[in-house]
Amino acid sequence: MASRAGPRATGSDGSDFQHREKVAGHYKMSASLKNEIKKLIYAHLIIWMLIAAQMCVSHLKLVSKDLVAMPYQWEYPYLLSLVPSLFGLFSFPRNNISYLVISMISTGLFSIGPLIYGTLEMFPMAQQLYRHGKAYRFIFGFSAISVMYLVMVVAVQVHGWQIYYSKKLLDSWFTNTQEKKKK
Known part of the structure; x- marks a missing residue:
């Protein structure tokens, strides 16, 4: 190692880094995927809050119907889409595979399902508009x-x-689990 005051220590030519420990790839991937999923959950939370705000404003009649329309039928079950995101967040601290699987399945059911229904529900009105x-x-x-x-x-x-x-992320966690079982 080089020091400020003097020459480099003898025997350290810079090639002694290979013995140092490195973080395994699946741990790095797990951390980066958790970060990406958290960003997506926060984006989903913003969408959810916008829809919830529209529903509250229209049902409580805080403004006229001309300013904010009554919600469509698909928006009610979409409010349940917050639950899968919470399961996803709860799965992160201890790499809980069960919670992550529940989150994935219920995201399809409570998030994608109402969006597909909403597309079909609003299609005739969209045709009329265009x-x-x-x-x-x-x-x-x-x-x-x-x-x-x-x-x-x-x-x-x-x-x-x-x-x-x-x-x-689930694949990354399974890789980690399989490596532990081999040892």
């Missing part, structure tokens, strides 16, 4: 169909990436 230019529901002056389809596109991407990264 063929005839008539919209009957508005959110702050914009067509509610356009706004909600935009929200749905973002939500599908967030949930799709969340499931993808969760699957990769």
Whole structure:
């Protein structure tokens, strides 16, 4: 090692780094995937809060129906999509495989499912809007169909990436578990 005051210690030519311990690849991958999934969960939380705010404002009649439209039917079951995200967060501290699997399955059921139903529910109104230019529901002056389809596109991407990264994280954890069993 070099010092400020003098020459390098004898016998250390810089090639003595190979004996040092390194972090295994699946641990690095696990940490980075957890970080990515947390970012996606926070993005999902923002989407969830926007939908919940729209529902609260419209049901409590805080503003007129002309400003914020009544929610569509798919928005009610979508509110349950917060539960899978919580299971995902609870699985991280101790690498709990069961919670992560529950999170993945219920994300498909409570997040992707209502979004697919919402696409089908709003399709006739979207056709009417784009063929005839008539919209009957508005959110702050914009067509509610356009706004909600935009929200749905973002939500599908967030949930799709969340499931993808969760699957990769699950594979990483299984690799870790299999290596422990071999020893």
